[in-house]
Amino acid sequence: MAIEWYPGHMSKARREIAEVIQGFDVVIEVLDARLPASSANPVLQELRRDKPWIKILNKHDLADPAVTKEWVRHLEQHSGVRALPLQAKNRQETGMIAKLCRRLAPHRAKPGKPLRAMIIGIPNVGKSTLINTLAGKRMARVGDKPAITTCQQQIDLRNGIFLHDTPGLLWPDMRNQTHAYRLAASGAIGENALDYTDVALFAATFMAERYPQQIAARYRLESLPETATAILEEIGRRRGCLATGGDIDLHRTAELFLRELRAGLLGRISFEGPGEEFADPLADDSETLASPLPPADPTEP
Numbered sequence: 001m002a003i004e005w006y007p008g009h010m011s012k013a014r015r016e017i018a019e020v021i022q023g024f025d026v027v028i029e030v031l032d033a034r035l036p037a038s039s040a041n042p043v044l045q046e047l048r049r050d051k052p053w054i055k056i057l058n059k060h061d062l063a064d065p066a067v068t069k070e071w072v073r074h075l076e077q078h079s080g081v082r083a084l085p086l087q088a089k090n091r092q093e094t095g096m097i098a099k100l101c102r103r104l105a106p107h108r109a110k111p112g113k114p115l116r117a118m119i120i121g122i123p124n125v126g127k128s129t130l131i132n133t134l135a136g137k138r139m140a141r142v143g144d145k146p147a148i149t150t151c152q153q154q155i156d157l158r159n160g161i162f163l164h165d166t167p168g169l170l171w172p173d174m175r176n177q178t179h180a181y182r183l184a185a186s187g188a189i190g191e192n193a194l195d196y197t198d199v200a201l202f203a204a205t206f207m208a209e210r211y212p213q214q215i216a217a218r219y220r221l222e223s224l225p226e227t228a229t230a231i232l233e234e235i236g237r238r239r240g241c242l243a244t245g246g247d248i249d250l251h252r253t254a255e256l257f258l259r260e261l262r263a264g265l266l267g268r269i270s271f272e273g274p275g276e277e278f279a280d281p282l283a284d285d286s287e288t289l290a291s292p293l294p295p296a297d298p299t300e301p
Contacts, residue, residue: 002177002180003177003180003181003183003184003189003193003194016166017044017047017118017120017166018047020118020164021047021048021051021118022049022051023116024051024116024117024118024164025052025101025104025105025108025115025116025117026051026052026053026054026101026104026105026115026116026117026118027044027048027051027052027053027054027117027118027119027120028054028056028097028101028117028118028119028120028163029044029053029054029055029056029119029120029121030056030058030088030119030120030121030125030126030127030130031055031056031057031058031121031125032057032058032059032125032126032186032188033057033058033059033060033062033063033068033071033085033270034059034062034063034064034186034269034270034271035179035182035183035186035270035271035272036055036057036071036075036272037179037272037274037276038178038179038182038183038186038271038272039121039122039125039183039186039188040122041120041122044120050079050080051080052080052104052105053078053080053081053082054081054082054083054084054097054100054101054104055075055081055082055083055084056084056086056097056121056130057071057072057083057084057085057086058086058087058088058125058126058130059087059088059125059126060085060086060087061087061264061268062264062268062269063085063268063269063270064268064269064270065268067270067273068085068270070273070274071083071273071274072085074274074275080104082100082103082104084096084097084100088126088129088130088133089129089133090133091133094130094133094134097134098134098157098159098161101115101117101161102115102160108160109159109160109161110160114160114161114162115160115161115162116161116162116164117161117162117163117164118163118164118166119131119163119164119165119166120166122183122188123188123190124186124187124188125188127165128165131155131163131165134155134157134163135155135157135163153165181198181199181202182271182272184199184202185199185202185203185206185258185261185262185271186262186271187258187262196251196254196255196258197232197250197251197254199254199258200228200232200253200254200255200257200258201228201229201232201254202228203257203258203261204228204231204232204257205228206271207261207266207269208224208228208231210269211266211267211269212224214266214267214269215231215266217267218260218265218266218267219234219235219238219239220238221234229250232248232250232253232254232257233248233250233253235253235256235257236248236249236250236252236253236256239253239256241253241256
């Protein structure tokens with residue numbers, strides 16, 4: 001099943017951002033640390049020009065730390081870009097954002113010259129949670145469903161910085177289905193636009209290739225079955241996801257598996273590294289996805 005998802009308000013958001021972005025001193029883009037490329041919006045690079053840019057790698061506590069370090073090095077190769085891994089709810093970590101803003105726009109954040117920062121990001125990467133942490137109070141709606149923010153607002157952080165919030169902005173062209181499936185596995189795609197079983201098969205194939213020890217440990221598997229379908233069936237059998245007649249309820253199993261994967265219960269994982277490509281997620285699930293990343297180190301914290 002091909003994934004297509006682009007809520008209507010996002011088209012309007014793109015036009016509005018294009019109109020106002022040049023009036024800001026710094027742009028803060030919130031990404032999912034587990035998939036920084038797939039959770040980025042290519043159109044934002046077109047709008048950026050030479051604007052100072054902070055790439056927030058949120059949910060870094062869920063990501064593979066070794067891969068996150070690679071991403072920081074990769075992103076900061078670009079002029080005017082700084083990458084900052086953090087947890088949006090962690091006040092100590094988010095405190096670094098104001099310092100970075102002042103470093104990137106030293107002529108602002110002074111009396112009479114507030115620093116104007118625009119915060120952008122696709123749905124469900126933690127943008128609203130980050131805003132609330134920075135503001136020290138609830139300023140943006142937070143939920144576990146994507147596309148919660150649908151209008152713009154300006155927030156005075158009372159430290160010389162004004163934060164301009166924008167709706168989640170998702171690239172409308174989902175022709176890259178590898179990116180689409182990574183987003184779906186992470187929870188960034190609306191549930192009405194995806195087939196849970198397809199996405200779970202994609203994620204199970206990836207986990208078997210990249211993090212086999214972690215999926216085996218979570219579900220107490222002595223060895224991994226050869227296909228993604230067989231992996232899900234074994235998980236369903238062990239977790240009691242049974243349909244009438246004792247058959248495995250694959251849909252229930254897929255929901256359980258994705259829920260635990262997204263919550264980090266299978267350990268810290270990254271869906272992609274810099275420059276990484278996977279095979280077509282719509283191919284037969286007996287085909288494992290090739291990954292150029294080295295095997296996960298089970299001793300890595």
